[in-house]
Structure formats: structure tokens, C-alpha cells
Amino acid sequence: MCSPFLFTVISLLLSTPFSSSTLLRITKGSSLSVEKPSNVLISANRIFSSGFYPVGNNAYCFAIWYYQSLNDGSYTMIWMANRDRPVNGKRSKLSLLKTGNIILTDADFLVVWATETTWASSVQLELCDTGNLVLHTLAGKILWQSFDSPTDTLLPQQLLTKKTILVSSRSRSNYSSGSYKLYFDDDNVLRLLFDGLETSSVYWPDPWLIPWEAGRSTYNNSRTAILDSSGHFKSSDDLKFSAADLGIGPKRRLTVDVDGNFRLYSLNEKLRAWVVSWQAKDNPCTIHGICGPNSLCTYHPKGGRRCNCIQGYKMKNHKDWSYGCESDFALSCNNDEAAFIKHPHVEFYGYDIEYFPNQTLEGCEEKCLKHCNCKGFQFKYDTINGYSLCYPKALLLNGYRSLEFKDPIYIKLPKSNLSSYDKPHQEFRLDCLHQVTALLDRAYKKQQENGTVKFMLWFACGCGGVEIIGFLFVLLYVLYRNRQGSRATEKGYLQVATGFRKFTYAELKKATCNFSIEIGRGGSGVVYKGILSDNKVAAIKRLTEANQGEEEFLAEVSTIGRLNHMNLTETWGYCVEGKHRLLVYEYMEQGSLAENITSNTLDLKKRFEIALGTAKGLAYLHEECLEWVLHCDVKPQNILLDSNYQPKVADFGLSKLFNRGGIGNSSFSRMRGTRGYMAPEWVFNLPITSKVDVYSYGVVMLEMITGRSPTGAVHTKDDNGGMEHRRLVTWVREKMRETTTGNGSWIEEIIDTAMDGEYDKNKMELLVRVALQCAEEDKDARPTMSKVVEMLLGHENDGF
Structure with missing residues (x-):
């Protein structure tokens, strides 16, 4: 027996998280109903509860959980009878039959789970103080107990044996x-x-x-x-x-x-x-299958575990990261059509086709090419024997990236588009972004009824219901129109026409897993990665200036929702609740220009396209949209790149909006922008116009060309061998002037070393001259963004 018999009266006065009424025990012939939340067992020490627990949409499991909730309102589950076969929320029961057997039946009276016990005399089901649910006789003989069939949890004093498994x-x-x-x-x-x-x-x-x-x-x-x-x-x-x-x-x-x-x-x-x-x-990355196949796991004690698809692969199931990644290509058995990409400091444990000692890199490549099912090969150096080992892989599972691994792995990919696989695909993290709830679809068994009578009854009720609903609908619609007016109609049209919608704070909190995946940060707020209810991957910006009035915020986001240009990030919606102000954007796969500037992925053609696309986006904001929109914080972090490295300007619209006739009233309560990219007008308190964005654009282009940040000084040697400090714009101008004094090619001296000499000097010189013109101190000497587009378009297709 688990507890004294005298606590019966006390137990009946206790309460559970679901109801003010509980049961102490179940005896023969009685049952617990899923439709009665009060039918919950509780242990005498009030630590454990047992009953029907919701696990999805109209899906319930008979379970044991800790009686008190945690600080987030959730309950800790420790055991389930039917974890893989949830029952319906109607007419399902747990019954203790007179035969001594406990059965769990679904709404259609199908037995889902049973203890398969028999006992002729009296028995009862009781929840012990240890968390053990016990079926025992009045003499204390245990016929069945939950401790013998654990799910994923072991409690103190619960024995794990050769017959029990935690899953x-x-x-x-x-x-x-x-x-x-x-x-x-x-x-x-x-x-x-x-x-x-x-x-x-x-x-x-x-x-x-x-x-x-x-x-x-x-x-x-x-x-x-x-x-x-x-x-x-x-x-x-x-x-x-x-x-x-x-x-x-x-x-x-x-x-x-x-x-x-x-x-x-x-x-x-x-x-x-x-x-x-x-x-x-x-280290969670040493757990097998943690990121699924064809992916790499990386771990940092502060940042946690992250998973990335390897080159040529994409995430298979956005609802469940354990499915890993699937190939984005078709690879034939023709050796001439395949090549390899090197992943340093990476190991894929297991699933070797064969093991070959004392091999060269070329020899290992050849052995992998001979196998159609070879996905790549691990190439390790054996320090003991002094030669390299070759492990061709049939599957790419248990991938782990760590500096502790000195040896690389080589991934087999199509040779035709090898250059496009220049960095890992999607990153995915956090279990709560990929939750899957158990759904239930079970038919009820129903007694036969008179079909004609039933039809007439439903027909009459249906007609009456339609009339009532129609009347109420018209009444509510009239009241709603009177209250909301034309503004509500305009918002509704905007949502239907553009897909721009209002999100609840709870929706966005769930989508971002409580704002835990930060992908960007700026002066106006922090950007998080999230997955919306329709499985779209989104960038969700949480604005820090929560003191803005709701009417003002709604007016601005209404304008943003109408902005539509291929070089502007698409805005999907917003949230305004209390002090919460959030914007929901499309997610850009390649990240920001800032993340890519120093990489070797941006050749001259891509940099030129980024310069042109960014200029087009800013020109649209300045001259083509309904309101006059200043960005006021143009920088590499706010220029995002899609999967094809096409640029999209982000974080626009909330800095300042003007009517076309109100350009002269360009007053700001404070300076805006980022140090190093801000135009002189901000410092000298001069009128703010669209030329502040032109200046910032010029600085960004110089940073993209040189690979040098404008937020720090460029160090150069003076005539005496000492060090001088120059601003980026000043340094480039000086290098450009040296051409006239016969000191060689200034382009070669300023160009980003990541380009490795592969560029057209004429194209690069054009970009630099346009950027320097945009970064003039005098705003009147700067071109408009539409003029910049015109200058770049004249040379867009030359020489690439």
C-alpha cells in the first residue's frame, strides 16, 4: 500500500491545476472521464497528479505530472499510458473493470491501452507519494504499477531494469x-x-x-x-x-x-x-542524429548548439529539425561530373563504405568517385604511422564542426555549379521552433437513427439558424462600420491586397521561441529569426522605442506596408500591443552585406549588382513611393542579400516619413544613423534631406570595395616613417590623387584583398568614383540616388 487510509477525507478537499475537485482512488466499476476535468487523482503529499492531459488538437493522454506548475505556467510530465495513441476529447474513459483490468477507451469504444490484470476480489488504483500509480489489492498486493513501464523519466526509488527502456x-x-x-x-x-x-x-x-x-x-x-x-x-x-x-x-x-x-x-x-x-x-554535438543527416553541428558554451545544412543541401522539414537536410541537386555516376568541396575541422562519425590506409588526397578522391553512393570522404592523418587514412562515406550523419578536429572532410557535389555552393545553407536551432502537436481524427460509433426525421429536424434548424446568423451579421457589420469608419476599410483592403497583416505579440513570441535567436541588432531594435504559423521563415524586429503612440506607429507601418520594390525587404506585418512594437520582414538567406564583405564569395559582378540594387531601392524610397521616406541609417548591416546575393534594403520607413510637399520641414529631434556612415549635416545641425542617405550609400560602397570599415581609422605611414590616421573617404581620395603624380595604380592599393586580383579595373574605378561623389562633404555636390542608378546602369553589362 502506498499511503495511510486515513488521508481520504483530507485528499477530497485538495485541488488540482485543472479543477477544485479531485479523487483519491478508483475502485472496481468506476472510471475517469476525459470530459470531466475534476476527475484527477492526486497524491497525499500533493506532489503528483494523474488524469487526462491535453497533448494536441482534441487529443488527450492519460498521464502523471507534477501537481504544481512551473514559473512559465507549464507542467512537468513524468509518465503517459498512451503517448503514441492519444484519445478523443469526447467520451473517452479510463475504467477499472470488475475483472480487475484497467482499460483506456477512445470515443469509439476502442481499447487503446490496458493493464491486462485480473483479480476476483476488491482492488483500487491509487497515486502514491513517490509518483507511482499503483493498482493493488486491499491486502497491499501490487497487481500493476507505472514504475514498471516508464516513458522518458525515472523518479527516485524507481528501478530501471533490463525490461524497461526510457524513450x-x-x-x-x-x-x-x-x-x-x-x-x-x-x-x-x-x-x-x-x-x-x-x-x-x-x-x-x-x-x-x-x-x-x-x-x-x-x-x-x-x-x-x-x-x-x-x-x-x-x-x-x-x-x-x-x-x-x-x-x-x-x-x-x-x-x-x-x-x-x-x-x-x-x-x-x-x-x-x-x-x-x-x-x-x-557537448550536445556529440549526440548522434542531433541535427539530422547532411548537416553540421556546432557548439559554443554561451551560444548553444546550432545546425547548418552543408553545401548543396537544404532543410527538409521546417517543423522538425531532426529530419536534417536533403540534396538540392542530382548527381550522376559519371566521374567527370562530380567534384569535391573541402570542410576543414569537420568530422562525420560512422557509415564508412570502406577504410583505406596510406592514401593520397587524389587517391581518396578517386575511390569515392568510383562509388555512386559515396557522399564524400573523411581524410585523416595518422600521426602514429605517418600516413593519411581515407574513409569514403555512404551517409553524411553525425556531422560535427570543431577546431579540435585537425582533419577535413570532402563533400561530393556536381562540378557544373560547384561555385554556387560557397557556404552552408540554412541555419536552424531550438526545439520550440519545430513543435509538432498530436492531432486526432477518430470516428464515433453512433446508434442508428431515423434518417428522415433526422433530416427534417436538421433542415428546420438550419433554416432558422441561417436567418438568425444573417440578421446578426448585418447588425454587427453596421455597428462595426460606424465605429471603425473609413480607416478600418482601408486597413482591411491593405491586408487583403498586399498580405500585410497585424500579428499578436503571443504569435511572434511563439514564432521566435521567446525571442531567443538573435540575427541582428541596431539602434532601433533587435532582429530575431522566427517561423510563422504558415511555416514561413521571418525576420522579426523588436523596436526599442516603445514610447511611440499607437496612432503614430500605425500610420507609419501603414505606409511601410504599401512600399513594394524588389530591392526593399518585404514587410509582412506588424504588432502593436501595449508598449510592444514589432515589425515582421522576409528572412534573407545570405544574411547582411556586413557578414559577406570580407568573404571571398563577393566577386566584382556581385559587388556591382549590390551597388546597383541598393541604389535602386533608395531611389524608390526617395522619389517613387507615395510618401517621402528617408532611411537615415544606411549601412552594411541594413543591406540584406537573398539566396542569389541580390540586395534588399532593410530597416526603412520608421526613421522619418514626409508628405511630398513637406520636404522643407525636415526637422529631427535627435541625430540618427551610425558613426562612420553619417553625413556632415547631422553634426553641423544642417537641414536633413535625402542627401544624408546618398552620403551613407557612398561610404558603404567604399567599404564594400576596400574591405575596410569606416568606423575605424586607416593607418598609413607618413614621410618620416611614422603612422598617420585617415578616415576611409579621405584615404581613398588621397590614393586616387597619387595617380596623377605617377605613383602607380591606386585601385590595386585600395581593393579588397579577398577579391584576389580578379576584377576589371575600369569597372572598379567607376564604382569608386561614384562612391566618392556620393560621399562629398557638400550635400549639393552629391548626386541623387536616381542619378547614381543612371550612372551605374550605363556600365552594368560591360565586361562581366
């Missing part, structure tokens, strides 16, 4: 069985296994170690493990560990988490949050 959940919101398992292997060693859809592999203890090297023993046959109340864990294979907060008192649990790690948690009662007090794997 992770699919995700944080999908409690169905996942891909990670803790179990006793046939050699009596406790192991963690990745059991994917197509492959499986052990990853703890480290698979390259024999048991005794990992501190384990195979000389036992009991196969048992247990966590005691003070935080000590002991296994029959000699595995031992202790909680960091060792001692009696804290609530604890051992869980195989959705990320495949096996962790010991202790509950911080004050914060109402679980704290990790021990874990099996300190």
Missing part, C-alpha cells in the same frame, strides 16, 4: 516516442541509443571505447539502476554519479530529453524551475 519525447510539445533511448544492452552496459527512421547508433558511452575504458563493467547479470532520494545514482555496470545539490530534500527526476541527452534535474522551489544537476553529455 525521449518527439519534441517539447509532442509527447509521442522520439528517437533516443536509454537501455541495458546485451553486454549488460547502460547505453544511450539514437534510433532514427533509417539508422541507429550508440553514442554513450563513447562508441569507440570498450566498456572498461569508459568505466563500465560487463561482469553482471542483474541489469538494474536506481536513483536514491539523496541524489545518488548507481547502476549494475558500475556507472555512478551524484546530483550537484546532493542531499535529502529537493525534488528530482532523471529524463532522456528530446535532444538525446540524459539529465538529472533538481527543482528550485523558489524559482519554480528545473535545474540540471548532472548530464551524460556536456
Whole structure:
């Protein structure tokens, strides 16, 4: 028996998170109904609850969870009877039959789960203080207990045996069985296994170690493990560990988490949050299958784990990162059509086609080319034997990038478009961005009814309902029109015509996983990556100036929603709730120009296209849209690049909007922009016009050409051998003037070294001269952005 019989009256007065009424125990002939939230069992110590728990849309599981919620309002699940077969929210029941069997039935009376127990005399189902749900006789004989069939969690005093396995959940919101398992292997060693859809592999203890090297023993046959109340864990294979907060008192649990790690948690009662007090794997990238196939895992203690698709591959399922990446190409068996891209400091563990010692790089390439199913090869240097080893790979799984790996891997790709695979594809992180909820679609069994009578009844009700609904609709529509007026009509038209919509703060918080994936930061706010409900990847900007009035903000975003140009980032919507002000943009795969300036991915053609496209976008803002829009913060971080490296100007519209007739009233309450890119007008308090954006554009173009940042000084030697400091614009002008004094090519001296000499000097000189003209101190000497477009278009297709 789990508890004294005298606590019956007290238990009936206790409450659960779902209702003010609870049950102490279930006896023969009684049941718990999914339609009665009050039908919840609770332990005498008020630590555990048991009943029907919602796991999706009209989907419920019979479960055990911690009675009190955490600080975020969620509950900690520790056991489920039917985790892979949820039941309907109507007419489903857990019943203790008179035969002594417990059955869980769905709405169609189908038995989903059962204990398969029999007992002639009285029995009862009771939730113990330990969290164990027990079916026992009045004499205390245990017929069935939840401790014998755990899901993903082990509680103190719960025995893990050779017959029990802990299986992770699919995700944080999908409690169905996942891909990670803790179990006793046939050699009596406790192991963690990745059991994917197509492959499986052990990853703890480290698979390259024999048991005794990992501190384990195979000389036992009991196969048992247990966590005691003070935080000590002991296994029959000699595995031992202790909680960091060792001692009696804290609530604890051992869980195989959705990320495949096996962790010991202790509950911080004050914060109402679980704290990790021990874990099996300190580096999550060493967990097999963590990022799925054809991807690379990287880990930083502060930034956490991140996953990237390797070159030539794209994310397979945006709802579930464990599916990894799939190829973006078709590769034939013709050796002449394939080539390799080198990934330094990368290792893909396992799935070798063969092993070849003492190989050259060329020899290893040839061996991979001979195999149609070879996806690439690991090339390692054996320091002991003094030669290289070749491992052709049939699958690219368990990819891990770390500076600890001295050797590279070579990925096989089509030779025809090898240059396009210049850096990893999409990055994906965080479990909560890929939640999958269990959906239920079950038919009810219904008694036969008189079809004619039923039809007439429904027909009559339907006609009456249509009339009532029609009347109410007309009434509500008239009231709504009177209240909202023409402004509401205009907003509704804008949403339908352009797709520009209002988001709730809760939607965006969920999409960004509580604003946890930061991809950019500026003076006006922080940008986060998110996945919207329609699976679109978005960039969500959280504005820091929350003191702006709602009417003013709505007026500005209404204008932004109408702006439409191929070189402006598309704005999908906004959020305004209380002090929260957010904008939702399209996500750009290649990141910002700032991230790409110093890379070798930007050749002259791409840089020219970026210069031209950026100019077109700014010209549209200045001269073509309905309102006069100043950007006021043109910089590389606000020029984003799509998958084809086409530029799109971002972060526009909220700095300043004017009617076309109000250009002369260009007053700002404070300076705007970023140091190094700001026009002199800001410093000398001169009238602000569109020429401030022209100046910033010129500086950005010089930075893109030279690879040097304008926020720092350029260091040069003076005539006496000392160091002088020059602003970027000044330095370029001086190098340009040196041409007239016969000091050689100034272009070669200022050009970004990442271009490696591969450029057309005439094209580069044109870009520099246009940029310098835009960066003139006198605003009247600067061209308009439309004039810049005209100058660049005259040479767009020459010489590339």
C-alpha cells in the first residue's frame, strides 16, 4: 500500500491545476472521464497528479505530472499510458473493470491501452507519494504499477531494469516516442541509443571505447539502476554519479530529453524551475542524429548548439529539425561530373563504405568517385604511422564542426555549379521552433437513427439558424462600420491586397521561441529569426522605442506596408500591443552585406549588382513611393542579400516619413544613423534631406570595395616613417590623387584583398568614383540616388 487510509477525507478537499475537485482512488466499476476535468487523482503529499492531459488538437493522454506548475505556467510530465495513441476529447474513459483490468477507451469504444490484470476480489488504483500509480489489492498486493513501464523519466526509488527502456519525447510539445533511448544492452552496459527512421547508433558511452575504458563493467547479470532520494545514482555496470545539490530534500527526476541527452534535474522551489544537476553529455554535438543527416553541428558554451545544412543541401522539414537536410541537386555516376568541396575541422562519425590506409588526397578522391553512393570522404592523418587514412562515406550523419578536429572532410557535389555552393545553407536551432502537436481524427460509433426525421429536424434548424446568423451579421457589420469608419476599410483592403497583416505579440513570441535567436541588432531594435504559423521563415524586429503612440506607429507601418520594390525587404506585418512594437520582414538567406564583405564569395559582378540594387531601392524610397521616406541609417548591416546575393534594403520607413510637399520641414529631434556612415549635416545641425542617405550609400560602397570599415581609422605611414590616421573617404581620395603624380595604380592599393586580383579595373574605378561623389562633404555636390542608378546602369553589362 502506498499511503495511510486515513488521508481520504483530507485528499477530497485538495485541488488540482485543472479543477477544485479531485479523487483519491478508483475502485472496481468506476472510471475517469476525459470530459470531466475534476476527475484527477492526486497524491497525499500533493506532489503528483494523474488524469487526462491535453497533448494536441482534441487529443488527450492519460498521464502523471507534477501537481504544481512551473514559473512559465507549464507542467512537468513524468509518465503517459498512451503517448503514441492519444484519445478523443469526447467520451473517452479510463475504467477499472470488475475483472480487475484497467482499460483506456477512445470515443469509439476502442481499447487503446490496458493493464491486462485480473483479480476476483476488491482492488483500487491509487497515486502514491513517490509518483507511482499503483493498482493493488486491499491486502497491499501490487497487481500493476507505472514504475514498471516508464516513458522518458525515472523518479527516485524507481528501478530501471533490463525490461524497461526510457524513450525521449518527439519534441517539447509532442509527447509521442522520439528517437533516443536509454537501455541495458546485451553486454549488460547502460547505453544511450539514437534510433532514427533509417539508422541507429550508440553514442554513450563513447562508441569507440570498450566498456572498461569508459568505466563500465560487463561482469553482471542483474541489469538494474536506481536513483536514491539523496541524489545518488548507481547502476549494475558500475556507472555512478551524484546530483550537484546532493542531499535529502529537493525534488528530482532523471529524463532522456528530446535532444538525446540524459539529465538529472533538481527543482528550485523558489524559482519554480528545473535545474540540471548532472548530464551524460556536456557537448550536445556529440549526440548522434542531433541535427539530422547532411548537416553540421556546432557548439559554443554561451551560444548553444546550432545546425547548418552543408553545401548543396537544404532543410527538409521546417517543423522538425531532426529530419536534417536533403540534396538540392542530382548527381550522376559519371566521374567527370562530380567534384569535391573541402570542410576543414569537420568530422562525420560512422557509415564508412570502406577504410583505406596510406592514401593520397587524389587517391581518396578517386575511390569515392568510383562509388555512386559515396557522399564524400573523411581524410585523416595518422600521426602514429605517418600516413593519411581515407574513409569514403555512404551517409553524411553525425556531422560535427570543431577546431579540435585537425582533419577535413570532402563533400561530393556536381562540378557544373560547384561555385554556387560557397557556404552552408540554412541555419536552424531550438526545439520550440519545430513543435509538432498530436492531432486526432477518430470516428464515433453512433446508434442508428431515423434518417428522415433526422433530416427534417436538421433542415428546420438550419433554416432558422441561417436567418438568425444573417440578421446578426448585418447588425454587427453596421455597428462595426460606424465605429471603425473609413480607416478600418482601408486597413482591411491593405491586408487583403498586399498580405500585410497585424500579428499578436503571443504569435511572434511563439514564432521566435521567446525571442531567443538573435540575427541582428541596431539602434532601433533587435532582429530575431522566427517561423510563422504558415511555416514561413521571418525576420522579426523588436523596436526599442516603445514610447511611440499607437496612432503614430500605425500610420507609419501603414505606409511601410504599401512600399513594394524588389530591392526593399518585404514587410509582412506588424504588432502593436501595449508598449510592444514589432515589425515582421522576409528572412534573407545570405544574411547582411556586413557578414559577406570580407568573404571571398563577393566577386566584382556581385559587388556591382549590390551597388546597383541598393541604389535602386533608395531611389524608390526617395522619389517613387507615395510618401517621402528617408532611411537615415544606411549601412552594411541594413543591406540584406537573398539566396542569389541580390540586395534588399532593410530597416526603412520608421526613421522619418514626409508628405511630398513637406520636404522643407525636415526637422529631427535627435541625430540618427551610425558613426562612420553619417553625413556632415547631422553634426553641423544642417537641414536633413535625402542627401544624408546618398552620403551613407557612398561610404558603404567604399567599404564594400576596400574591405575596410569606416568606423575605424586607416593607418598609413607618413614621410618620416611614422603612422598617420585617415578616415576611409579621405584615404581613398588621397590614393586616387597619387595617380596623377605617377605613383602607380591606386585601385590595386585600395581593393579588397579577398577579391584576389580578379576584377576589371575600369569597372572598379567607376564604382569608386561614384562612391566618392556620393560621399562629398557638400550635400549639393552629391548626386541623387536616381542619378547614381543612371550612372551605374550605363556600365552594368560591360565586361562581366
